[in-house]
Structure formats: structure tokens, C-alpha cells
Amino acid sequence: MKLITEVASEAGIDERHLELYGKYKSKLSPSLWEDIKAKPDGKLVLVTAINPTPAGEGKTLTTIGLAQALNAAGVRTVAALREPSLGPCLGMKGGATGGGKSQIVPADDINLHFTGDIHAVTSAHNLLSAMIDNHIFQGNELDLNPQRIVWKRVMDMNDRSLRSIVTGLGDGNGPVRESGFQITTASEIMAVLCLCSDLSDLKKRLGRMLIGYDQQGQPVTAKALGAVEAMTALLKEAVKPNLVQTLEGTPVIVHGGPFANIAHGCSSIIGTRYALKLGEVVVTEAGFGADLGAEKFMDIKCRQAGLAPSAAVLVVTVKSLKYNGGVPKEELYNGNRVALLSGLSNMERHIENLGKFGVPVLVAINHFEGDSSSEINEVVVACRRLNVPTAVSKVWAEGGAGGLELAEELIKLLNREDQPKFAPLYEASLDIPAKISKIVREIYHGADVAFSPAAKRSLAVIDRLGLHHLQVCMAKTPYSFSDQPRLLGAPEGFTMGVRDITLSLGAGFAVVITGNIVTMPGLPARPAAEQLRIDDEGQLQGLV
Incomplete structure (x- = not known):
């Protein structure tokens, strides 16, 4: 790894704007924005995917590899990613920093506690929870209805046993009421952190948060409870974006981590705006498939931030297409043309959907060892039929060099004369x-x-x-x-x-x-935590 001061210098960031967390991580000071805000914005590219499968699609991997490839091709590029949550890292998925030769580093730090942002969100959220129950216990001046408190507690861990709880048991412990836990990435404070424009806007948004209803059925907010200043104090460092690097030294802004199946699934607006001033192209991602992450990126994040993406990269794999065509996980390495052709319907649906936002699409075929050339060709033929450009990506095995074909196709798309006319899906005036x-x-x-x-x-x-x-x-x-x-x-x-x-x-x-969606996930039968090993020197293995 390069020193983060060197990465920052190459990205045009003066050292005085860095708040260092050791040698390889840094917060970006708000003073940086004052230096760069007059610069023109780069072009924003969203990396999304077809519906996820047990085989894995490699959306974050592709984002990192594509950013490296664009830099190798001479296009000044910055990546903007979400922070990994401990829940999936120690649960089903493992780490979320890419893989192979397309990773962000220091991966172990980023996957675990990083710079403490998610912990700060947890603390701010639970402070409000504690103040709500204390307010009721101390006389309930706001006349809160204990049975209509909507604000739960959070923790950054998968723990299904905490989905539904009873608080206040025992003498002198406040009113007994039903409540529950969410995972921190589902906290509204995480969403607010990622959607605010600065510390002042963060404070206003925290004040508007609904905590429950009074006995007359009127909404009660965090501002009415007097919790906003203390919550903001706990979040004052977390609101600053984090700068790290890829294995090839490409700058990456990692900030915020809402899930896309239960929250809005995008990294912070603040981090994205910084990246757009620092790069000619910004490559970002949104969680899960395009039906969730991309839709929320377009309809929530871009609408609130006034952003307009220039292109979308849709990640597909041969294995995931066969899975969508009915092949069980253990047979995905076997050839199955019929299932592949059937599974292409999933890819085609996502391409059609992305077109509804007016954004041009590029299909990235994430290459796995064992993929046959005939199967890859079927995907290429399908994209050609839809008049959608495609490229094979080998960024896991080859890093930026394995993404040059993908980068070249993206550059062509970004330089087209018929530039996209982005628009959200639905009108704000609809109920x-x-x-x-x-x-x-x-x-x-x-x-x-x-x-x-x-x-x-x-x-x-x-x-x-x-x-x-x-x-x-x-x-x-x-x-x-x-x-x-x-x-x-x-x-x-x-x-x-x-x-x-x-x-x-x-x-x-x-x-x-x-459906049956829950805001607090559970652990699988064999959690990823069981595979984690740490040696006497503190080196980790198994966090992938």
C-alpha cells in the first residue's frame, strides 16, 4: 500500500485537508470542499447487477476493477463505495472489499471497525432510544403514547433473537412495552448520514426523525425530545468521508453503509460530491440487484442530491444466469445452454428497467475460471440483439489490466454525442x-x-x-x-x-x-465468523 498522503496528493488533495487514521486511512476535512467546490463535476457511473445469487456476481469487485482500469487508460477516476457492515461480514457474505487483484485496502480494517462511522451511528441511534424511555419514565412531558413508539434500537450484528423484545421489565425500569432491534445499516440515522449535504443539514434531518406519537395521535420528533445536539456530537466525525485506496493505488472514498433490501443502499451524497470534484469519472455502486439498489440510487439519492448519472454498468455472470434459469448452486459449473438462455430473461429485464431512467447501459460479464467461451458468447449475442454494448471483465484475476476492455467500452458510452436525459421513475407529485x-x-x-x-x-x-x-x-x-x-x-x-x-x-x-423481509437479519447455520482466524501477530485469515 502507498501512504494515504501519497494517494491523496495524486488525487489533488492537499495534506492539510487530511485527518489521518494511521498510515493508510484518512478522513477528508470539510475544508477540502471549500477548495474544490468550484471545480466542474466529473461523470457519474453506477455499477449495478442482476438479482444476486449464491454464486456471487462481483458488483463491488467490478466497481474497483473498473476504476483501476479507467486510471490505467488515462482517465482520472475515483471510486465511491459503501462501508461494510459487521453483520454480513461475520454472517453469510464475509468481507465486502472486492477480491483477487481488485480490492480496496487495508481490507481487514475496512471490513471491521474502519474509522468508527457505523459505531457512531449505533451510538447516536441508541442514545435517542434511551432518551425516549427515560423521558416517559421521568414524567412524559410530551405525553408520548408508550404503545406507539416507532423508534427501535440497533446493533451492527445479525441477531434474530433481538427482532422483538420487551423493555422496562423489573421494578423502577420504566414502562413495560414491546420494541425490537434493527441492524445499524437499517437505522434512519444511517440513511440521514448518507443523504445529508453537510453537518448543518445532518442536524436538521435528525430533528425531523419520527420517534412516535402522542396520546392524541400527533407525531413526535427527535427535535421535540431535545436529542438532536447530542446525536450530532456523536456523528461529527462520521459525517466526514473516508479516503482509502485500491491495490493499484486508485483513490476510493468509502462512506456510509445502508443496506439496499431494507434501506436505500447507496454511499453518501457528501462522499460522491467530493469524488465528482476529484475525478473525471466517478464509479460508484448501489446494493443488490438493479431492481433495488439502482432504483433507489436513481429515485432517492440522485433526486435528493441533484445528481444525473451518465451511464450504468450491469454486472452479470454465466453462473448467475444459469441459476436464474433453474440450475441449483452445486451444478453451476456444469454447462447448461438451456438454463443459460432461460436465465437471460433476468438480465434483459434489468436492461429494460435501467433504460426507463434514460441512462445508457453497459453489460459487464464478470469472468470466472471455468466459464466456457460458448456460454459467454451467448450473453454477448443477447446483448447485441438488445443493442447494448458488453465486455468481458477479468478484474479479479488481472486487476485493472483485466478491465481495460470494459473501460474502453465505457469511455465510448460516455463520449457519445447523444448524451442521456436522466429522469427519476416517478413524479414527486404522486401519492x-x-x-x-x-x-x-x-x-x-x-x-x-x-x-x-x-x-x-x-x-x-x-x-x-x-x-x-x-x-x-x-x-x-x-x-x-x-x-x-x-x-x-x-x-x-x-x-x-x-x-x-x-x-x-x-x-x-x-x-x-x-413479503417476509426483516430489518434485523439472522446468522446462517455456519456463520462466516467461524472461519475467521487471527495469528499471534494479529494477522487475519478468512475475512473474504
Whole structure:
């Protein structure tokens, strides 16, 4: 690794704007923005993928490798990524810093505690939780209804046993009430951190957050509780973006980490804006498949930040296409042309959907050892039929050199005369049910939406409070376009079940909870934590 001061210098960042966390990590001071804000923005490229499968698609890997390749091709490029959560790192997925020769480093630090941002979000969130219960215990001046507190607690770990809890048990411990835990990446404070423009905006958004309702049914916010200044104090360092590097020295801004299946799935607006001033091209990613991450990137992040992406890179693999065509995980290394052709429907649906935002698409075929040339050719032929450029990416094995073909195709796309006319999917003037319906019909290709009694009650509250201006953040399984994880390929004509709708007033959206989605994941039968090893020198193995 290069010293982070050297990486910063090569990116045009003066050392006085760095707040160092050792030799290889740094926070970027707000003073940097004053130096660079007058510079023209680079072009923003979103890396997304088809629906995730057990085989893995390599979206973050492709983002890192493509950024390295663009720099190798002479295009000054900065990557913008989310921070990994301990939940998936120690649960099912393992690390989230790329792999092979396309990684961000120091990987172990980034995957674990990094610069403490996620811990700061956890602390700020739970401070508010504690202040709510204490306020009720100390006399309840705000007349809060203990049975209508919507603010839960969080921790950055997968722990299904904490999804539903009872607080206040025992003498003198406050009112007994039902509550629960979410994973920190589902916290509204994480969303607020990633959507704010600066510390002042962060404070305003924290103040708008809904904590519950009083006995008359009126909303009560964090500002009314007097919690905002203390929460902001806990977040004052976390609001600053983090600078690290790839294995090839490409600068990467890593900041914020909301999940895309239960939150909005994008790295911070602040980090992205810094990157756009530092690079000719900024390569960023949004979580899970394009039906979740990309839709939220376009409809939430870009809308709130006033950003307009210049292109989208859709990552596919031969194995994931065969999986969507019905092949079980253990047989994905075997050739199966029929399943591959069937699974192409998933890729084609995502290409069609991305086109609805007015953004040109480039398909990246993430190459795995064992992929046959005939199978790869089937994907190329399908893309050619759709008039969509494609390239094979070998960035895992070869780093930036393995992404040069992909970089060249992207450069062509970015330099086209017919530049894209980006637009979000739905109009802000639509009410919440209409926004949900448009996403379900246009992106998921469902036929209808069924609202549960709880969801209908939430819609009545939204209507009563005049909150139809909110954007929509869908909480949905990432594995299918539908709300049914095993409905693979490109299903259509289904009914999407909405279980409930929660309000994130600070973030500016309503969270629409569908199917069996939960906001606190559980650990698998064999957690990734079991594979982690640390030697006497403190070197880690197994965090991949």
C-alpha cells in the first residue's frame, strides 16, 4: 500500500485537508470542499447487477476493477463505495472489499471497525432510544403514547433473537412495552448520514426523525425530545468521508453503509460530491440487484442530491444466469445452454428497467475460471440483439489490466454525442400508493399491490399528516423481482404484498415493507465468523 498522503496528493488533495487514521486511512476535512467546490463535476457511473445469487456476481469487485482500469487508460477516476457492515461480514457474505487483484485496502480494517462511522451511528441511534424511555419514565412531558413508539434500537450484528423484545421489565425500569432491534445499516440515522449535504443539514434531518406519537395521535420528533445536539456530537466525525485506496493505488472514498433490501443502499451524497470534484469519472455502486439498489440510487439519492448519472454498468455472470434459469448452486459449473438462455430473461429485464431512467447501459460479464467461451458468447449475442454494448471483465484475476476492455467500452458510452436525459421513475407529485404501484408495475413487472390492514392504517396516517411528498424506499427480497425469494428469472403478473409502511421523515422517504423481509437479519447455520482466524501477530485469515 502507498501512504494515504501519497494517494491523496495524486488525487489533488492537499495534506492539510487530511485527518489521518494511521498510515493508510484518512478522513477528508470539510475544508477540502471549500477548495474544490468550484471545480466542474466529473461523470457519474453506477455499477449495478442482476438479482444476486449464491454464486456471487462481483458488483463491488467490478466497481474497483473498473476504476483501476479507467486510471490505467488515462482517465482520472475515483471510486465511491459503501462501508461494510459487521453483520454480513461475520454472517453469510464475509468481507465486502472486492477480491483477487481488485480490492480496496487495508481490507481487514475496512471490513471491521474502519474509522468508527457505523459505531457512531449505533451510538447516536441508541442514545435517542434511551432518551425516549427515560423521558416517559421521568414524567412524559410530551405525553408520548408508550404503545406507539416507532423508534427501535440497533446493533451492527445479525441477531434474530433481538427482532422483538420487551423493555422496562423489573421494578423502577420504566414502562413495560414491546420494541425490537434493527441492524445499524437499517437505522434512519444511517440513511440521514448518507443523504445529508453537510453537518448543518445532518442536524436538521435528525430533528425531523419520527420517534412516535402522542396520546392524541400527533407525531413526535427527535427535535421535540431535545436529542438532536447530542446525536450530532456523536456523528461529527462520521459525517466526514473516508479516503482509502485500491491495490493499484486508485483513490476510493468509502462512506456510509445502508443496506439496499431494507434501506436505500447507496454511499453518501457528501462522499460522491467530493469524488465528482476529484475525478473525471466517478464509479460508484448501489446494493443488490438493479431492481433495488439502482432504483433507489436513481429515485432517492440522485433526486435528493441533484445528481444525473451518465451511464450504468450491469454486472452479470454465466453462473448467475444459469441459476436464474433453474440450475441449483452445486451444478453451476456444469454447462447448461438451456438454463443459460432461460436465465437471460433476468438480465434483459434489468436492461429494460435501467433504460426507463434514460441512462445508457453497459453489460459487464464478470469472468470466472471455468466459464466456457460458448456460454459467454451467448450473453454477448443477447446483448447485441438488445443493442447494448458488453465486455468481458477479468478484474479479479488481472486487476485493472483485466478491465481495460470494459473501460474502453465505457469511455465510448460516455463520449457519445447523444448524451442521456436522466429522469427519476416517478413524479414527486404522486401519492404514496401511486409511487409504490409505479415501482411494482414498471420495475418489478407485478400486476397489483395488496396492502395489509397494518399498511392501510399507515397509509391513513400518511394521508392525515399530508406526507405524500415522501419518496418510496422499498424493503424487498433481493433475490427476485417479486416479494417471493424463490421466484427467479423474470416473473410477471404477480401481486406484491405490502406488510407495513414506516416513516423516515429525516431521510425523506417512506419504507415499504414487503413479503417476509426483516430489518434485523439472522446468522446462517455456519456463520462466516467461524472461519475467521487471527495469528499471534494479529494477522487475519478468512475475512473474504
